[in-house]
Amino acid sequence: xxxxxxxxxxxxxxxxxxxxxSKMAKKKAARDKIMATKEGEKGxxxxxxxxGKGKSSxxxxxxxxxxxxQMPCAVVQFIKGAWSxxxxxxxxxxxxxxxQFYAMGEGFTWETQDKARDIAAAGAAWEKAKxxxxxxxxxxxxxxEINIALRYDYIPLADVLEFLATxxxxxxxxxxxxxNAAEGLIELADLVTEMTLVKHPFRSxxxxxxGVEF
Numbered sequence: 001x002x003x004x005x006x007x008x009x010x011x012x013x014x015x016x017x018x019x020x021x022s023k024m025a026k027k028k029a030a031r032d033k034i035m036a037t038k039e040g041e042k043g044x045x046x047x048x049x050x051x052g053k054g055k056s057s058x059x060x061x062x063x064x065x066x067x068x069x070q071m072p073c074a075v076v077q078f079i080k081g082a083w084s085x086x087x088x089x090x091x092x093x094x095x096x097x098x099x100q101f102y103a104m105g106e107g108f109t110w111e112t113q114d115k116a117r118d119i120a121a122a123g124a125a126w127e128k129a130k131x132x133x134x135x136x137x138x139x140x141x142x143x144x145e146i147n148i149a150l151r152y153d154y155i156p157l158a159d160v161l162e163f164l165a166t167x168x169x170x171x172x173x174x175x176x177x178x179x180n181a182a183e184g185l186i187e188l189a190d191l192v193t194e195m196t197l198v199k200h201p202f203r204s205x206x207x208x209x210x211g212v213e214f
Contacts, residue, residue: 043172044190045164049147049181052195053213059142059175060087067091067098071139074100074132078125079145079178081105085214100138102128105145122154133168140173147178150185157182164188 046062048055066073075091081103091099104125126149132141149155161184168174176185186192208214 041171042190043168043170043174045168045188046173046175047147047181047185047189047192048175048177048195049179049186049192050194050196051179052197053200054195055177055179056087056144058193058195059144059177062140062173062175063087063091063099063142066140067095070098072098072137073140073142074135074138075102075142075144076125076129076132076146077103077105077144078122078149079105081121083214086211100132102132104128118152119154122149125149126155126160130163130167133163133172133174136169136172138172140175142175143177145178146176147181147185149178150182151178151180157184161185161188 048058063073063075088101088103091101102125105121129141129143132138150157150160164174165188202208
């Protein structure tokens, strides 16, 4: 009796394995068929937005991929700049030959309390951004927190949209981060990700911490 039970169990296990293998084979065939139609490449306009954490972190992940592949890239920070961050320290210390880094912001608007100064800083950052995007050597250019500058009208949205649509080199990727991305930018973009806030330690009295937020 025990031998029969063991044989039945073995047969069931083999049957389940076969069904799984057949199911995965069909999925692979369908996936391969889809992938066969995806042969083109282009420089993408990528937007990371939303109230959730991780917009800049995800963008810097792509910058690190470019660095790992020996692909020149650049970063322009539109808000951050008044303080040190882990990303900036790492790139400037170890990868400055592959990634140009410009921290041109002067802090959040409630810290500077000077609109004219904020507008001037954002304008200078945008001019640097255009220079870096035009440079065909750069595979990717990250415009960190530019959406905040656009939201406060520190940079004309129309200028940014026109530049990206008409002057961005065909194979250059441009990544734009920050909350409240403008609808026009979302429409223009090739890839848009919205980070959703579910829970955040700040609401429980925990301040931003090194290695997590900066």
